[in-house]
Amino acid sequence: MEYLGIDFSCALGSLRDGKIPEKDCLLPLISKLLGYCIVAASTTVKLPQILKILKNGSVRGLSVVAFELEVVGYTIALAYCLHQGLPFSAYGELAFLLVQAIILVAIIYYYSQPLGATTWIRALLYCAVAPTILAGQIDPILFEALYASQHAIFLFARIPQIWANFSNKSTGELSFLTCFMNFAGSIVRVFTSLQEKAPISVVMGSAIGIATNGTILSQIILYRNARATEEKKKK
Numbered sequence: 001m002e003y004l005g006i007d008f009s010c011a012l013g014s015l016r017d018g019k020i021p022e023k024d025c026l027l028p029l030i031s032k033l034l035g036y037c038i039v040a041a042s043t044t045v046k047l048p049q050i051l052k053i054l055k056n057g058s059v060r061g062l063s064v065v066a067f068e069l070e071v072v073g074y075t076i077a078l079a080y081c082l083h084q085g086l087p088f089s090a091y092g093e094l095a096f097l098l099v100q101a102i103i104l105v106a107i108i109y110y111y112s113q114p115l116g117a118t119t120w121i122r123a124l125l126y127c128a129v130a131p132t133i134l135a136g137q138i139d140p141i142l143f144e145a146l147y148a149s150q151h152a153i154f155l156f157a158r159i160p161q162i163w164a165n166f167s168n169k170s171t172g173e174l175s176f177l178t179c180f181m182n183f184a185g186s187i188v189r190v191f192t193s194l195q196e197k198a199p200i201s202v203v204m205g206s207a208i209g210i211a212t213n214g215t216i217l218s219q220i221i222l223y224r225n226a227r228a229t230e231e232k233k234k235k
Helices: 008-016 023-042 047-056 064-085 093-110 118-136 140-168 176-195 201-235
Strands: none
Touching: 008 201, 023 176, 047 093, 047 176, 064 093, 064 118, 064 140, 093 176, 140 201
């Protein structure tokens, strides 16, 4: 019995015999199910951040460069996974995250008027290059190098935001729910990537996500608790 590329026959067969499915049977099934759960959750992961900006009409405390680099990183990662022919459950969330990240950057641009010339140049350059990368119409060696660089891109996408949070002792309009979902998704994706036998570079990307998203999540909790304590003292 197979559905959406998930083979249930092994597990169901063991259960019918009154036995607990063995590890070699159960882990791949759990990995596939978790993979699709990540894909499903990714359709709304950035929605809390988008709604918070629209509600407050502000991008206070948000690093524009950080969100721009995130778009670049998602583009490269998605193109690489498509090029490698990985199963959709192993990378599907990247497609939804990319679309939401682009929308988020557009909203940040809107609330950051007036935009400088360099911002427009970066945006136009992305629009010109991204379709070629997603189509895989570049030299394979360059593709590998580009994918290797995306780990650094995601790392440097988080560093400006982490530094801004530290400097301001505040996380501004960052959404706790979005950051938590990013953190949890990275943890689960390490497990599913290992089970799907994805390239080690894919696993490394998720590990970096755990470290950086975990740092930002910790900052949100730390600075909001500190602010709540200060407000109580004033009262």
